[in-house]
Amino acid sequence: MRAQLSPTGRRILLSTVSSDSHTWNLVFLQLLLEELGHEVVNLGPCVPDELLIETAAAERPDAIVISSVNGHGHLDGVRLIRAVRADPRIGGIPAMIGGKLGVQGSEDTSYVRELTEAGFDAVFVEGAPEAALHAFLGVLPASTPARDLAVGTS
Template identity: 50%
Template sequence: MERAENNCAEPTLGRATVVISGTVSDAHTWNLVYLQLLIEELGLHAVNLGPCVPVDVLARECRELAPALVVIGSINGHGHQDGLRLIEHLRADPLLAELPIVIGGKLGIADDGVERRALALTAAGFDAVFEDAASGVAEFRDFVQAVTHPAAEGLELWT
C-alpha cells in the first residue's frame, strides 16, 4: 500500500507531522478526511493513510515519517477491537513505543460500555481515547495542540 500523493500536503519546515489512519476493518473515509482538514486547520502537516490500513503498513509509515502524533479514526463500531490489536503491535516496536497515539470515533457497536472501552484502550497503550460525543472534537483539538505545540518551560499554553 502506497500513500496517495493527494492525501498528504508537502511538509513545511517547522510544522509537526500528524499521521491519520483508519483501522484495518474500517472502510469509511469521510471521518479521516475530516480529521485531516482539522489537523491542517491547526497548522500541522497531515499525512492521511486512508481506510483499512494494515498494522504493519502503519508501523512502517510511522518509522519513516517520525510523526509528532498518530490519530486513529474508526466509525464502524469495531474500533475498540481493532485498536487493541493495533496498539499492541505499535507499542512492541522500540521506535514507536513512546510515540503519542490516540484513537477516536464510534469504537463500539453499543452505546453502553463507553467508559470500559476507553479504560481498556488507554491501559493497552493509547495516550487518549475520544469516543463519539459532542465534546469530542473540542477535547481532541485541545489534545492535539498540547502534544504538537508544547508550552515552553515556565510559560503557560495559550488556547
C-alpha cells in the same frame, strides 16, 4: 512537498484500523487538523497494522491519530496499539483514538479503559468535541523540523 507548520503545528499520522472502510471521517479530520496548522499524512481506509507501523517508522510523526466508526475500533485498536508500543522504533509516539469505537452507541464507554491500558494516550468517545483533540495535540512536544528528519538526525 511538506506544508508549512504553524508554531503550534504537529506532524500527524492519521489512520483508521484494518477492518474499517469508512473514509469521510478521515477526510474531515485531515481537513480540520490542517486548518488548525498541523501537517497530516492520511493513510486512508482499511489500513493493515504493518502499513501503519512502517509508515510511522519512516515518517516519525509527532502523534498518531486513529479514527474508527464501524464499531470494531475498540477491538482493532487494542491490537494495533499493542503492536505500536512493542516496536522500539515508534513505541514512544503519542497515540490517540476516537470515533464510534463500539456498537452500543454513545452511552457505552466501557472500552476506554481497555484502550488506554493497551497503550493509547487518549481516547475520544463519540460526541467528544474535536477541539479536545486539538488541545491534546497542542501540549505535545514541538515538532522536529522536516529538514532534520531528512538528514537522519533525531
